Structure formats: C-alpha cells, structure tokens
Amino acid sequence: MANSRKSKSNSVFSKAENVLREQIQCGNHLAVALSGGVDSVVLLDFLVPLSAQMQFSLSAIHVNHGISINADQWSIFCRNLCRSSGVPLKVVRLKINQEPGVSLEATARDERYRVFGKLKADYVVLAQHLDDQAETLLLQLLRGAGVRGLGAMPVVRHFAAEINKQGIGAGTSELSGGRPRILRPFLEVSRREIEDYASEHALQWITDESNDDISFDRNFLRHEFFPLLEKRFPSYRTTFMRASRHMAEASCLLDELAEADSKACVVPGKLHVEDLRNLGFLRAKNLLRYILAQQGAILPSTIKLEEILRQMLSSRPDTKLHLIFGNTEVRCFKGEVHVRSARSLRKGTSPVTEWRLVWKGEQELTIAELGGTLKLTRHEGAGLNLQKLSGQAVTIRPRRGGERLRPDCNRPRRSLKNLLREASLPPWEREALPLIFSEERLVCVPGIGVDCDFQAVAGEPGLLVEWQPTPDLVLTGEKVS
Structure with missing residues (x-):
C-alpha cells in the first residue's frame, strides 16, 4: 500500500520535474523561497535530490516579516531544516511599515518580492500551486481586474514582469537586467497532493496561525467558500486554471496590439497625443496601460486611467498637464507625453533653491536636490x-531668476529664461538644471552653452559639461515577458 502511495506521489510530481528539466540548465543557481510551511518544505525536499541529478546549485531564502510572535521560531526551524538538508540558507529580517489603505498581507508580499529581486540567483523558486491559482483568480475577479489581472500565474516569468503583475512599483533602473526569474514548478499540483507528499515522506513543517484567520480574504475563500464550491464543482481548480490561461492569452493579444500601436504613436521615445487620438479611446487606453506597465508604474484604477487618458486627449499643445498617481507622474508638453518617476517629487513644496556646491576638480557630481549627475570631462579646445x-x-547652484548668459559670441548677453524657452526644454526640466558660476558670474548652463568669455579654443585646456538627470521612463515597444 505504501508503495502504491509513493507511486501516486511520484506520478503527481513528475510534471513538476518536467518543468525543471525544461527550464533549468546545468550550473544554474536556484533559490527556494522557504517560509517553513508545508508547501515550501515539500518544494525544498523535492529539489534536493534533483539538484544532484541535474547539477544545479540550490540555496534557500527565508524572509522573517516580524509580524507573528512566532516569526523567530520559524526562522530557527528553517535554519535547522536547511542544515539537515545541506542547503545554504539566507535569513532576511524585515520591519513592515503598513501604509494607509494597503493591507498588511499586500505590504508583506511587496517587501518579500523586493528581497527576492536582490538575490544573486538564476531563479527564485516559489511553491505556489493549483489551489493558489484558483484563489488568486477569484480574488482578482472580486477586485474587478481586467484580463491581465485574471491571467494565470505562469510557470516562469522574468522579475520585471512579475513586479508589474504584483503592482510593486519600480523605476526603469530597478527593472533592468540581472534579476532572477520567478519559477513555479508546482502550478499543476494541488494542496492536497502536496500535503499527501509531506505525510508520505514524514516531513515536518510549521503552521502559520494567521492561515486560519478568515478575516483575511484569501483565508475566507480557502476555508469557507471553496469547500462549498467543491461539493458542487469538484474539478473547479482545473477549470479555473483553464479560464486563467484563456485570460492570459487574451492579455498577450492585447499586448501585441499595443506593441503594434506603439510603433505608430511612440516616436522617438515619446508618446504623441495626436497619434493617441487617431487610435480611438479603447485602443489608446490599452496602449497607455501597456506602456505604464512596461515601466514598472503602479497602475491606476480603470476609472483613474480613463480620466488620465481623457485629459491627455483633450489637451492642446500649450496645455500644462501634470498628473500624479502611485509612483509615477505624467506630463504633456507640446503634444508629447512624458512619463516620469515621481519618487523624488516633493508634494506641496516649491523647488529647492537654497543650496550650493563648490567644484573641487571632481569628474562627476551627484546632485540629489535636482535628481541627477553632473559630468565634467577634460577635453582640449572645447567647453x-x-x-x-x-x-x-x-x-554650482540652481536657477533663482534673472540669470544672463552669452553662449553665442556674435550676439549680446541674453536672459537665461529666453534661452531655455528657445531650446524647447519642458518647464520642469528648466527648473532642474545646475548652473555653473565663476565667482558670481554665470559661465555655463549644460545643454545651453558656455559663456563667450569662458569658451576654450584650440590648444587650450577645456572642460566638457554634461547634465544627466534621472531620465523619463523610456517609452518603447519592447515587450517584457
């Protein structure tokens, strides 16, 4: 009898092993997200022998959120488990600061994914399973999610796309390469099958007391709703999985449509309002949502997104449109849409003008007040x-008003205000330029020029000045998969 149960267990988990053999290469490093619960304990036990067979390195990561009074005991359990299994473990302690209007569960999840994103591994392996898929689908449906939100969790996903899906904000630099991929080999394995495996293999695990608290939506579904649903619809898990995959396919098609539309509307690297108008409202909304998701923006609600789009479409070239949501701001200037990170915005305050830096020969100066870096490169006969x-x-100091400069030796000294306007710089960029003074005289404005009396000519040592602000989020048609 025991052998028949083992055979059944092995058959169930053969799909998970096939997933690993399809995805993992010899020499890869896999980090198991180990909570100490039955799901992740089974995952670790399942991966240990496969790591030797398939020749990948295996480690574990345990995130101590500090929410439960038992959190430290769980960390000790995970240490002992990994020590007995010969698996290196990293324990990360977090202090969760709950934001108003955001659930503690969501805040803890977001912080956990930030930890995962910093790991030096090829894959972070999660123990999410078939029941998790069903719970996630219904929760998303109850929140009124669209096809992207209703799409199934994929077996493997790049980290940038994962945090977009989770709604965790990040700037473009945070979405760049070097992140591990998220791997979920148990997505076709049910919770019951995982628990059977744990019993058959005499595994030990911890139980989070909060899992029985039905004040949490997911727990309510798990303990109250799904048992009732299973009595009438016993195969609801696989049915929900199939529905989620249909939604994921629809989401991919919408992304492909957005990619095609972006080729007509995003030129060069800027979204043009007039081209958005030509798309029609629904396609324009699909394109805007796609672009924001690509850049790691925390997507606004459907109502907010539609209002943003309506304001864009009704704007004129001289309209000063400025909208802020989540971690992102949207501005319009001369018919172009600028999507920028809002992390450095000081809401309700005026630009900081009371600062000054003394240049002491540095080749690079980071100016936190303006959100960028000033590069000064020696170059003979220029600058x-x-x-x-x-x-x-x-x-080096910011604009205060009234500055004058003469970058063209054939023209008189002119107000910096007029020079900036002629350069067609957006107003918010005009206020965020570092100005270089010799004593009290303005001698250089990056991107505008060097004062005639201070320009290096052939044979003279010069200094090229370049201002590199934190960039607008780059709008492209590249797909994050």
Whole structure:
C-alpha cells in the first residue's frame, strides 16, 4: 500500500520535474523561497535530490516579516531544516511599515518580492500551486481586474514582469537586467497532493496561525467558500486554471496590439497625443496601460486611467498637464507625453533653491536636490576654459531668476529664461538644471552653452559639461515577458 502511495506521489510530481528539466540548465543557481510551511518544505525536499541529478546549485531564502510572535521560531526551524538538508540558507529580517489603505498581507508580499529581486540567483523558486491559482483568480475577479489581472500565474516569468503583475512599483533602473526569474514548478499540483507528499515522506513543517484567520480574504475563500464550491464543482481548480490561461492569452493579444500601436504613436521615445487620438479611446487606453506597465508604474484604477487618458486627449499643445498617481507622474508638453518617476517629487513644496556646491576638480557630481549627475570631462579646445577658471571659486547652484548668459559670441548677453524657452526644454526640466558660476558670474548652463568669455579654443585646456538627470521612463515597444 505504501508503495502504491509513493507511486501516486511520484506520478503527481513528475510534471513538476518536467518543468525543471525544461527550464533549468546545468550550473544554474536556484533559490527556494522557504517560509517553513508545508508547501515550501515539500518544494525544498523535492529539489534536493534533483539538484544532484541535474547539477544545479540550490540555496534557500527565508524572509522573517516580524509580524507573528512566532516569526523567530520559524526562522530557527528553517535554519535547522536547511542544515539537515545541506542547503545554504539566507535569513532576511524585515520591519513592515503598513501604509494607509494597503493591507498588511499586500505590504508583506511587496517587501518579500523586493528581497527576492536582490538575490544573486538564476531563479527564485516559489511553491505556489493549483489551489493558489484558483484563489488568486477569484480574488482578482472580486477586485474587478481586467484580463491581465485574471491571467494565470505562469510557470516562469522574468522579475520585471512579475513586479508589474504584483503592482510593486519600480523605476526603469530597478527593472533592468540581472534579476532572477520567478519559477513555479508546482502550478499543476494541488494542496492536497502536496500535503499527501509531506505525510508520505514524514516531513515536518510549521503552521502559520494567521492561515486560519478568515478575516483575511484569501483565508475566507480557502476555508469557507471553496469547500462549498467543491461539493458542487469538484474539478473547479482545473477549470479555473483553464479560464486563467484563456485570460492570459487574451492579455498577450492585447499586448501585441499595443506593441503594434506603439510603433505608430511612440516616436522617438515619446508618446504623441495626436497619434493617441487617431487610435480611438479603447485602443489608446490599452496602449497607455501597456506602456505604464512596461515601466514598472503602479497602475491606476480603470476609472483613474480613463480620466488620465481623457485629459491627455483633450489637451492642446500649450496645455500644462501634470498628473500624479502611485509612483509615477505624467506630463504633456507640446503634444508629447512624458512619463516620469515621481519618487523624488516633493508634494506641496516649491523647488529647492537654497543650496550650493563648490567644484573641487571632481569628474562627476551627484546632485540629489535636482535628481541627477553632473559630468565634467577634460577635453582640449572645447567647453569651459580651465585657465580662466583657475584661481576663481567655481560653484554650482540652481536657477533663482534673472540669470544672463552669452553662449553665442556674435550676439549680446541674453536672459537665461529666453534661452531655455528657445531650446524647447519642458518647464520642469528648466527648473532642474545646475548652473555653473565663476565667482558670481554665470559661465555655463549644460545643454545651453558656455559663456563667450569662458569658451576654450584650440590648444587650450577645456572642460566638457554634461547634465544627466534621472531620465523619463523610456517609452518603447519592447515587450517584457
């Protein structure tokens, strides 16, 4: 009898093994997200012998959220389990600061994924299973999610796409390469089958007391709703999985449509309002949602997204449109849409003008007040004349109004305000430029020019000045998969 149960268990988990053999290469590093619960304990036990067979390295990561009074005991359990299994373990302690209007569960999940994203591994392996898929689908449906939200959790997903799906905000730099991929080999395995495996293999695990608290939506579905549903519809798990996959396919088709539309509307790297108008409202909304999701923006609600789009479509070239939602701001300037990170915004305050830096020969200066980096590169016969700067106090400070500059030796000195306007810089960029002074005289404005009296000519040592602000989120047609 025991052998028949083992055979059944092995048959159930053969699909999970096939997933690993399809995805994993020799020498890959897999990090198991180990909570100490039955699901992750079974996952670890399942992976240990396969790591030797398939020749991948295996470690574990345990995140101590500090929410439960038993959290430290769970960490000790995971340490002992990994020690007995010969698996290296990293324990990360978090202090969860709950934000108003955001559930503690969601905040803990977001922080956990941030930890996962920093791991040096090829894959972070999660023990999410068939029942988790069903619970997630119904929760998303009850929240009024669209096809993207209703799409099934995939077996493997790049981390950038995963945090977009989870709604965890990140800027473009945070979405860049080097992140592990998320791997879920148990998605066709039910909770009951996982528990049977644990019993057959005499495994030990911990039980989170919060799992029985039906004040949490997921627990209510798990303990109250799904047992009732199973009496009438015993195969609801696989049916829900099939429905989620249909939604995921529909979401992919919408993304492909958005990619095609972006080729007509995003030129060069900016979204054009007039082209959005030509798409029609529904396609324009699909494109805007796609672009925001690509850039790691926390997507607004459907009502908010539609209002943002309506304001864009009704804007004129001289309209000063400025909208903020989540971690993102949207501005319109001369018919172009600029999507930017809002992390550095000081809401309700005016631009900081009371700061000054003294240049002491550095090749690079990070200016936190303006959110960018000033690069100063020595170059003969171009840029600022270093000889004329010698012996003078060279300072860097922001605009205060009234500055004047003469970048063209054939024209008189002019107001910086007019020079910036002629350069067609968006208003918010005009206020965020570092100005370079020799004593009290303005001698250089990056992107505008060097004052005539301070320009290096052939044979003279010069200094090329380049301002690199934190960039607008780059709008492209590249798909994050």
